Amino acid sequence: MLFAPIKPMNVSIGKEAFDDENYIFEPKWDGWRILIHKQGNRVEAFTRNGMLISSKFPELKEAAAAIKAHTAIFDCEGIVLRGGRPVFDDFSYRGRLSNSARINRALNTHPVTFVVFDVLYTDRAHLDESLTQRKQRLGDIVDSTPVIMPTMFVGGQGKALFELMKERNMEGIVAKRKNSKYQLDTRSDDWLKMKYFKSIDVVILGYRTNPFGLVIGLNFRTVKNKPVGVVEFGFLSEDKQMFLVIVKQLNTVRDEKTQWIEPRLCCRIEYLERTDTHQLRTTIFRGFLPDKKPEECKWES
Missing domain, CATH: 3.30.470.30 (DNA ligase/mRNA capping enzyme)
Structure with a gap:
């Protein structure tokens, strides 16, 4: 031993x-x-x-x-x-x-x-x-x-x-x-x-439709717009409808799961846990942030 x-x-x-x-x-x-x-x-x-x-x-x-x-x-x-x-x-x-x-x-x-x-x-x-x-x-x-x-x-x-x-x-x-x-x-x-749940502002990097979810990211000192999770809970129906209308002009490439977009939109989420690689777990959507600049969505700790 x-x-x-x-x-x-x-x-x-x-x-x-x-x-x-x-x-x-x-x-x-x-x-x-x-x-x-x-x-x-x-x-x-x-x-x-x-x-x-x-x-x-x-x-x-x-x-x-x-x-x-x-x-x-x-x-x-x-x-x-x-x-x-x-x-x-x-x-x-x-x-x-x-x-x-x-x-x-x-x-x-x-x-x-x-x-x-x-x-x-x-x-x-x-x-x-x-x-x-x-x-x-x-x-x-x-x-x-x-x-x-x-x-x-x-x-x-x-x-x-x-x-x-x-x-x-x-x-x-x-x-x-x-x-x-x-x-x-x-x-x-x-x-x-x-x-306890913590709040953080994140960049929206893409979205999924089945089920609906936002692929979210953060800026780190050495990595920009790093994906840190997917948020699927907390949306109102009007949140989804508004997002899907706005995001059409930002679509870039699409893969099997995700429609990726230009990193220009931000939102606020709450999360319960964070892994060693900064992946956020148990996430809840709390609202879009139309006045937030994507470069301001940083991991501060």
């Missing part, structure tokens, strides 16, 4: 925030899932898919000094904070670096924090202990520093934490049953994530 790839326990999707004294509630951090392994002075980091990435994060040596246990395996989220909140793209930037000089520069421009939310192993495995026991153990062996810290959590009060995370523009929360065991490579209803 130690210094070998481990597939962590996964969360299921919850419908909405709730209060329950049988649960603890944690912030949903926006970074990479990381498994940290330590024994003595040796410390290694693996991704959830088993990739060894220790060389990308020199901060691990400092993190190891804050771990009081001689031997440990932790389940963490690797994040980079900007303006007090984690920014996924900043941590992904660190994860892409392989040149040692660029990594050393990034220690100052994109400093990493490992947020620890579970302990799987010390001098023995703790998978069959309750979450409450593992949290106690975690608090006893990890000091909070700029590079590593136990995640905050509250007992019972999921709704209040959800609203606080929304105010701070975080992703949402995770609810975990207090008596839950740690089940490797398992998606369990004992852990539930609840995210």
Whole structure:
């Protein structure tokens, strides 16, 4: 188990925030899932898919000094904070670096924090202990520093934490049953994530008619008008009719699914999730933006 790839326990999707004294509630951090392994002075980091990435994060040596246990395996989220909140793209930037000089520069421009939310192993495995026991153990062996810290959590009060995370523009929360065991490579209803819908202005790149949907895009620093999803819900019949009349003069090429158009129209949508490649999931149409310039539809995070 130690210094070998481990597939962590996964969360299921919850419908909405709730209060329950049988649960603890944690912030949903926006970074990479990381498994940290330590024994003595040796410390290694693996991704959830088993990739060894220790060389990308020199901060691990400092993190190891804050771990009081001689031997440990932790389940963490690797994040980079900007303006007090984690920014996924900043941590992904660190994860892409392989040149040692660029990594050393990034220690100052994109400093990493490992947020620890579970302990799987010390001098023995703790998978069959309750979450409450593992949290106690975690608090006893990890000091909070700029590079590593136990995640905050509250007992019972999921709704209040959800609203606080929304105010701070975080992703949402995770609810975990207090008596839950740690089940490797398992998606369990004992852990539930609840995210809130976010609003964003997007460029319309094309459309589909069966069923009706808009292919939407965003501008990134290195890519213009990148497709980021399809929105099919939230349209009124008059929205569709008006769009199909206006768009005739903008049609370009057509493929099997999509009629592509000149990127000159914008709309506002809400979305629930975003993948690692910036694809937006669970999208809802909220209205056309006739005065919005397409180049203003940017991914800001």
